[in-house]
Amino acid sequence: MTSPLRQHYKRVSAANAAAEAGDQVMHGDAYHLMHAQLFEDYRRLKSVQSVERKVEIKREILPHYAEYVDGVLEAGRGAEDEVLMRIMLWRIDVGDITAALPIARYAMRHQLDPGEQFQRSTAAILAEESADQALVLADDDDSMLEALIEINALIDGKDMHDQIRAKLHKAIGNGYRASGDLLNALTHYQRAFELNDRVGVKKDIDRIERTLKKEQPPQDTAQTG
Numbered sequence: 001m002t003s004p005l006r007q008h009y010k011r012v013s014a015a016n017a018a019a020e021a022g023d024q025v026m027h028g029d030a031y032h033l034m035h036a037q038l039f040e041d042y043r044r045l046k047s048v049q050s051v052e053r054k055v056e057i058k059r060e061i062l063p064h065y066a067e068y069v070d071g072v073l074e075a076g077r078g079a080e081d082e083v084l085m086r087i088m089l090w091r092i093d094v095g096d097i098t099a100a101l102p103i104a105r106y107a108m109r110h111q112l113d114p115g116e117q118f119q120r121s122t123a124a125i126l127a128e129e130s131a132d133q134a135l136v137l138a139d140d141d142d143s144m145l146e147a148l149i150e151i152n153a154l155i156d157g158k159d160m161h162d163q164i165r166a167k168l169h170k171a172i173g174n175g176y177r178a179s180g181d182l183l184n185a186l187t188h189y190q191r192a193f194e195l196n197d198r199v200g201v202k203k204d205i206d207r208i209e210r211t212l213k214k215e216q217p218p219q220d221t222a223q224t225g
Contacts, residue, residue: 010067010071011071013030014031015076016071017029018074018076018081023079024080030068031081031083034068038065042086055094062094065087069102072084073102076110080112080113081112085103085107085112087103088103088104089114089125089129091103092130097133097151100130108123121158123158124160127160127168128168130148130171131164134148135171135174137178139174142175145179148168148172163196163199165195166191166194166195166196170199170200173189176188177208182208189201189205
């Protein structure tokens with residue numbers, strides 16, 4: 001286990017490197033050490049075919065980057081950073097959206113480019129990867145709802161394929177439905193359907209509309225005579 005003193009040194013070194021890099025490209029010993037570690041970890045992951053095993057490995061290696069991430073977020077001014085962006089994605093991959101959000105806020109605030117290897121914008125990555133994680137949750141699980149709502153706000157106005165945004169609205173709709181908020185669930189399902197009529201929410205919309213109709217109190221009919 002890394003000692004508290006070593007952890008502090010790694011965080012401070014990362015903060016200093018981020019501050020020195022300004023809004024250019026990350027450099028410095030702290031970054032290059034983490035980039036070398038990232039390369040080795042990436043090679044290890046590429047050698048594994050099982051998705052389940054890949055997730056286990058990511059959970060195992062992610063703590064090694066925690067101090068670096070904390071230091072960059074503490075003092076960074078928007079330098080392009082391949083390590084930071086990869087760790088954001090890996091945190092999403094293991095289902096830890098809460099841990100990914102601080103990086104997401106920083107990346108969106110500074111309009112960071114995820115790099116050519118991702119072939120998508122940062123906003124699209126956030127929306128699609130987070131939605132994918134949420135869409136495999138149980139029907140009664142709303143644990144990711146708050147994070148998804150924040151991600152939807154972070155990507156507001158950003159250009160991406162409609163299918164990606166539709167997937168996010170479907171995931172948010174699922175979260176609201178799981179929490180018992182059918183009106184908000186319906187709103188997001190309808191928006192998802194508008195963006196992509198094949199996203200798979202038509203039955204959800206129909207069921208909620210029937211439920212809400214049944215719950216409406218009967219209207220008084222005035223007698224005239």
